[in-house]
Amino acid sequence: MGHEKPVEPFSDLHFEDGKVRAVLLHDPTVEGLDMAIYMDASGSMKDEYDYKQESRSFLEWLRGAPQKQASNQVEPQVQWMLEYLATKDRNGLLRVAYWACGASGKDVEVIGELKGTDVKSYKFPGAQRLGNYTNMTPALKDYVKYLKEQVPQGARRGCAVIVTDGKLHDPDEVKAFSAEVAKEIRAGRLPRLNFVLVGVGDNIDEEQLEDIAHAEFPGVGHLWCHRIAQEITQVAELVAVLVDENMTVAAGGTIYDDKGKILKSYEGRLPAVLEFDVPEGTESFTLEVNGQRYTQPLPDEDHHDEDEDEEDHH
Missing domain, CATH: 2.60.40 (Immunoglobulin-like)
Known part of the structure; x- marks a missing residue:
């Protein structure tokens, strides 16, 4: 034979x-995986969300090439992440939202359930109201609530990607909420889930992120993993690596x-x-x-x- x-x-x-x-x-460990992307929409991200008109070169102008479409730095990254992460998601739809919105930085603006196949048609101009503070707990609560709603539809596992460019104003609340989530997972009231945290740029407090990511919870292990990207343009690739590495962490x-x-x-x-x-x-x-x-x-x-x-x- x-x-x-x-x-x-x-x-x-x-x-x-x-x-x-x-x-x-x-x-096979990520069967029924429900993924989400949460983009920081605090005021410090304003430049990254600004649409800049790329000018045509002299040669392009001579040839009568059309004016290039205005773009921002965030859009291609979210499109790339969405396309890639949708291949891991149970139904190819990802919850995508802005967080750290509004005066308090505690609002979450949900863009919707987006398809990985339609990425080029989506625009990501930033939240309607960029936030004055970087509060992450509301984003975590939004995802956990969403995941619970998805369980009857077949969600068996969760992973939320969270991108930030600044120092968190609510690290203690994040840690306390993480402990609550771990308890819920252990009690079987929530599917196993992970938070993938990517910090961008020089204003990140790496110690703060490490403190959150290193917490281990009995019977659950780590909920968080994190990395730092120097530039927003490196985010999508980093996220892909982190998700690949960490979504293999199932119940063994x-x-x-x-x-x-x-x-x-x-x-x-x-x-x-x-x-x-x-x-x-x-x-x-x-x-x-x-x-x-x-x-x-x-x-x-x-x-x-x-x-x-x-x-x-x-």
């Missing part, structure tokens, strides 16, 4: 000398052989490439994640005529 075809969620399978190398096609995963014996356990992180040994004569293995089981038949061993020298090292 030749190779067994990989079954979903595996995209590639290699089996030799009792060693299995299985590559995940997509992350366990690999069993065909007799039900545990071969390997992943505590909190399921890597994209799973490597483990199987006993001789094993015909399949099963990956269990979040109560879901995926059984992958093993091909006949990829035998080589020449016995490859086993290097004697640990």
Whole structure:
């Protein structure tokens, strides 16, 4: 017999000398993932939201090229994030909102549930009222409320991306609310969720972000991860990396052989490439994640005529 075809969620399978190398096609831990993007709309972001008319070069003017469309720095980043994150979302729709709006900086302006496929038609000019303060707790509350409403529709997991360019005015409230969220997750009243926090520019208080992100909660682990981008133009790429890294943090995963014996356990992180040994004569293995089981038949061993020298090292 030749190779067994990989079954979903595996995209590639290699089996030799009792060693299995299985590559995940997509992350089975994020089934039912509901994503959202919250963009800082405090006054300090004014320049980034301003539409600037890009002027035509002399040559373009001579050729009669049309005037370039005005754009701002935020728009392409949100469009890029939306397009990418929608591929991970359970229905391809993301809640997108501005936060830190209004005089108190406590208002949240929801733009809507946006499709990843229509990104070029969306404009992101900033909130109607840019805020005077950077209060993040209202954005977290908005997302948690939204996620609870999505559970009956199939949401099993949550991830909110939050972008800020300044020092938070409510770090203690953020920490207190995070502890509440962790309690709700532990009690089964909320699906497991993550907050991905990206700070932009030089006015970020990195210590403050680290303090929030490093908190660990019993039975839940970390809720937050964070990074700093020097420029707004680096945000989308950073977010993609963070989401990829952190959305693998599910309730771990366990690999069993065909007799039900545990071969390997992943505590909190399921890597994209799973490597483990199987006993001789094993015909399949099963990956269990979040109560879901995926059984992958093993091909006949990829035998080589020449016995490859086993290097004697640990």
